[in-house]
Each structure stands twice: as structure tokens, then as C-alpha cells.
Amino acid sequence: MIDDTALMAIAAARRLRDGEACFVGIGVPSLAALIARHTHAPGMSLIYESGAYGADPAVLPMSTGSPSVATGAACLGDCTLVFGELQAGRIDVGVLSAAQVDRRGNLNSTVIGNYRTPKVRMVGSGGAHDIASLVGRLVIVMPHDPRRFTERVDFVTAPGLGEDGRRPVGTRGAGPVDLLTPRAWFTFETGEMTLAGLQPGMGAVAAVEGFSWKVPHAEDVVELAPPTGEELAVLRRWHGKVETT
């Protein structure tokens, strides 16, 4: 079985290009960037908020400051080095996940419910707001969990697009461009989350099963190519649970 994490990470990896500077978060975002770097994008630099530029973790790091982020990095500066490059507009792409995403690609990792009296108090922005505000374009990875997909997030931690479908004043870059789940690929070209592709064998209904609003379809909804043997072999170096069928 190829698990959900593998499907998400491999599909996201394909959205990253060789030669890019890529600001990544912990978890599936790191996995996606590592798959890209070790398949079609050997010239891509992984950047972590702790200061690593050109990181190449041997094991998937639990923290952006983990040993595997430091050891093997091409450059280990400080937070100001990497956030400075980000703020100066020199980071091409970011990969993030969050607790919630909405139809405008806004991400929430702060609270579920009211801000001062929340149902669930979560971790907050970290670098997510900064990356989403400043990076060239954003790739989002999300498990298929209807509670995570909402028409409007409870709190906009990391700004995507406004209610008018455009980037809010004060942000730079294209904002959210791709959203990958274990079931589908969504884009934001029209200013809202749009079904653009299906994971192998997945139907268009299943792709948005349980979502609380009607997600528009692109003119051509493509079927994504299944993970290749090379991609799975690379993935297995950081994600042990995967078996090939």
C-alpha cells in the first residue's frame, strides 16, 4: 500500500522545480522537498527557519532546529539570514501545512473558535505567516479531512487570497498556487480553490468528500501519474512505512 503521506508528498514534490530556493516546514513539507531534491530537482536548496540554507537532512527532522537540519547543510546561518532572504524576495517557493485551509488558501494554525476564548488553542504562526506573506509562491499539503477544509478559516494565520480572490495588500508573491491532498490536486488560478487533478483511481466526488462548500472544477481535471519506482525508493529513505503494491 502507498499511504496518504506518500501520495501527498510525491504529488507536492512534483510542483517544485530544479534550481529553486525552497522554504520548508516540518513534516510532509520537508518530505516533499526532500523527494524533489533527490529526484528531479538536485539543484534545489531546502531552507529552514532556524537558519539552514541548503539543508539535506538524513532523517526527517522533528524540529526546524533538529540535528539533521544542521548536519549536512550547505550553510548554517541564523534566523536573520534565512528570513532576510525571504523578506528580500529571493525565496522562490514555500511548502506548508496547517490545521485548516479555506477556499482562498488561507491557513490557520492558531485557534479553532474565538481568538481569546478558543475551542482549541493551537501552536500559532511560527514562520508560517512570514513565509505565506513573502515567498514567491506557496505549495500547501493537507490530509483529506473535511474538518480541515472550510469555506473560511477561523483565524488567518498565514494569508492566502482575500475575499476578492486577490492577494491582500501588504503581501508579496503569488500566494497559494497548489494544494495537494492524498485524493487530489487543487489550484488557485481563478482566485479560489479549484479541483485541477485527481490522485490515481480517485473520483471527483471523493476528492472533495465532506467539504462544506461546492468546489469548482478546472476545465480539464487531469489524473495525476502514479508514484514512480524512483519516487517511492527515495521517499522510503525518510518515510519508512511505505510499501509498494
Place this chain on the structure above:
Amino acid sequence: MRSIVASTKLKSLEHCAAEVADGDTVFVGGFGHAVPFALGHQLIRAGRRDLTICRSGADILADQLIAAGCVARVVFGWIGNPDIGLSHAFRRAVADESIDWEEWTNWSMVLRLQAAALGVPFLPGRVLLAGDTPVQLPDLKTVTCPYTGETLAAVPALQPDVAIVHAQRADEEGNVQMWGVVGDTAVGALAARRIVVSVEEIVDGEVIRASPNLTIIPAHRVAAVAVVPWGAHPSYVQGYYTRDDDHFRRYGDVSRTAEGTLAHLDRWVRGVDRERYLSMIDTGTLVDEATR
């Protein structure tokens, strides 16, 4: 030849922690790496109260200080247990309204500390201009660039009363060397009025002066240094020992309840001296993995 020691800053862990007074605003060093757990735990044992804790990415040390009742306010960019889950003590304190907080982002926290380190009242930033984070910062202002007319966030300086930092080594005078992930530790320390440090080892001044670009804090700024081997456990120190990931995982489980958290503090902090603490961790494996 031993170098001349002008004056010694070497103190006990207890003395270093006593540099932190009730009500102080405290910068906690360590961006995932070299988190000052031993100094933080000593604050818990000393019963410090009403602290304001400042950190961009605050991990389980902040959670423990909150659970122990040391903290009145948190100023942060992120708070949780990396890759594992929430800061449950913070979550509970928010729910029962026993804590105040001010929430930034990691880059704006770095800018705040950088402004204080540079001695300016604010730094312009290209963040906190969209989304809901700035909405919850009613005192945050914007600034119009006098050259380009652009609108930027005027990210205000944050000057902590005291910084607690753990690092690889220092000399007796208090020149502190750190390598590996520094994150925002150097800027946060230099932003503070006072700096107290724990280190894995004290080395001769000659060793420091042979590689002075490893020095992140010059002795002149350091109030006191304590030698505390394993003082960053369960985080890690590059070149000394690796991160005790399982410890973070276990804390993720026990900290789900207030009772579990207090039991953890009883076991690992309260009434536990360093010798006892070290006897409870698998130092051999953590050293081996670090040098593998």
C-alpha cells in the same frame, strides 16, 4: 600557557538562575538546539513567579515553566511540542484565563529582538500587514518609508530584562561560544539587559581566542556562567549529544493532563539535582548518536 583571566564569571547554576527576578521579562535561548532546560528547571525549583517569557519558537521548556506557575505572560511566535502537538499547559492556561499572551510570528519576534539589540525603537518589516495576527496586536503600528513611500510594519523593539542561554563552551571570563543552530539565540541574548549562561564546559581563554568567530556573546555582556553538562537535555548540543526525541514524545503524552505534567515536573525537576537527573537519561546512546 594559560591565558590571563581578568575576572571570573563562573558561578553555580543556582546563582545564575538567581539573576532572574520575579516579574522579569526573560528571553529563553535555543532554537530547537541548546535550549536552556537546566537553567529553566532551576527557575522552577527556585519558585520564580510572574515572569514574561519571550521566544520565537517556544517548546516544552516554556510549557513546563507555565505548568509550574512561573509565567504570567508569554510573548511568542510559536508555542508547542515540535512535530508532536500542542503546548498543553499553555492551552489549559488560556482556557482558564490564568495567563496573558502576545502573539507574533517567528520573523517579527526576531525583528523585535534585533531592534533592541541594535538600540532602535523599531525595525520596519514586510510582515504583519495581512491576516488576523496583526488584528490581535492592537498596539502595532505601520510606518511610511520616507524614501519610497511604502507602508511597512513598525515592529517594536523587545528588550528582555534577562536572557537565559545554553551553549557549548565559555572561558572563565564569560566569552560564550556556540555553533550549530544558533537561530535567534545570539540576537535575543544581545537584546537583553543581563545575560546568564550555562555551558557544557569551560575552556581556556586561548581556545576561545583561537576561534573567536564562534563567540556569540562577548564576556563584557555576560553576568554569570555555570558549567552544566547536559544542560540542554532533552534538546541537544551540536558536537556533544543528540536530541532526545523520545523524551519529547513522552512529554507529549503526559502533558495532556495537568496531573501528568505535574508528575513529570516532580520526577524530572522538583527536588531533582543534576546528578539524579543525569542518572535518569541514557547519556551513552545520545552521545553515540551525536558522534556517529
